[in-house]
Amino acid sequence: MTADPPLVLDIDGTLTRPEGWGIDPRVFDPLREWDAPVVIATGKAFPYPVALCHFIGIPELVVAENGGVVYTGDEVSFTADREAARAVAEEYRAAGYDLGWGAEDTVNRWRETEIAVNIEQPIDPLREIAAKHGLEVIDTGYAYHVKDTDPNKGEGLERIAEHVGFDLADCVAVGDSVNDVSTFEAVGRSFAVSNADELAKAAAAEVLDEVHADGTLAVLERVRDGN
Ligand SMILES: O=C(O)COP(=O)(O)O
Numbered sequence: 001m002t003a004d005p006p007l008v009l010d011i012d013g014t015l016t017r018p019e020g021w022g023i024d025p026r027v028f029d030p031l032r033e034w035d036a037p038v039v040i041a042t043g044k045a046f047p048y049p050v051a052l053c054h055f056i057g058i059p060e061l062v063v064a065e066n067g068g069v070v071y072t073g074d075e076v077s078f079t080a081d082r083e084a085a086r087a088v089a090e091e092y093r094a095a096g097y098d099l100g101w102g103a104e105d106t107v108n109r110w111r112e113t114e115i116a117v118n119i120e121q122p123i124d125p126l127r128e129i130a131a132k133h134g135l136e137v138i139d140t141g142y143a144y145h146v147k148d149t150d151p152n153k154g155e156g157l158e159r160i161a162e163h164v165g166f167d168l169a170d171c172v173a174v175g176d177s178v179n180d181v182s183t184f185e186a187v188g189r190s191f192a193v194s195n196a197d198e199l200a201k202a203a204a205a206e207v208l209d210e211v212h213a214d215g216t217l218a219v220l221e222r223v224r225d226g227n
Pocket residue numbers: 010011012013014041042043044140141142143144179
């Protein structure tokens with residue numbers, strides 16, 4: 001007997017409309033009806049994937065901030081320290097740069113372990129300052145993330161799988177960028193959408209022909225129980 005496999009899905013670039021932005025509404029019904037755990041693994045701050053699960057109508061199984069925040073459905077854990085990332089943001093501002101999200105900055109407002117910088121801001125000084133504080137900067141194509149080198153989505157996923165009780169080898173993952181490489185390395189079947197960056201494409205078992213949610217919907221169709 002087969003069953004739907006557990007899913008691990010990234011948000012930006014993966015659940016987004018083929019035009020490139022905004023969640024594609026076609027993913028809502030298949031995800032709500034999916035007969036196995038669905039983990040949302042993202043670089044976004046914790047409230048965003050929680051809200052996404054809430055509005056889709058699925059249990060909240062979430063890796064946020066590239067693995068810095070993990071929610072198993074029962075317990076939230078923090079696997080990185082925000083202080084160094086905050087210090088980098090302060091130094092970047094003091095050098096005359098800006099995080100690029102406006103005065104109220106809803107991108108970082110609820111962020112607990114890392115800092116995100118708008119990709120229209122200069123990256124070289126950001127990398128220099130981050131390196132002085134022992135942090136790395138990763139470019140997802142949607143934001144620059146100043147983070148500990150340590151936590152990643154794959155480790156967060158391991159924590160959730162252990163708690164919920166599913167096998168990583170059974171999981172199917174879809175993603176689009178460098179922050180999905182650790183997910184792809186952790187799961188049994190991995191797919192990069194065709195808009196993915198080179199690192200994600202190299203790490204995925206398969207590169208899809210379709211972009212964004214078109215790619216993810218094609219994967220759901222292929223791996224669903226009975227297909
Ligand atoms: O926060 C980002 O930069 C990208 O988010 P994602 O990991 O859900 O694609």
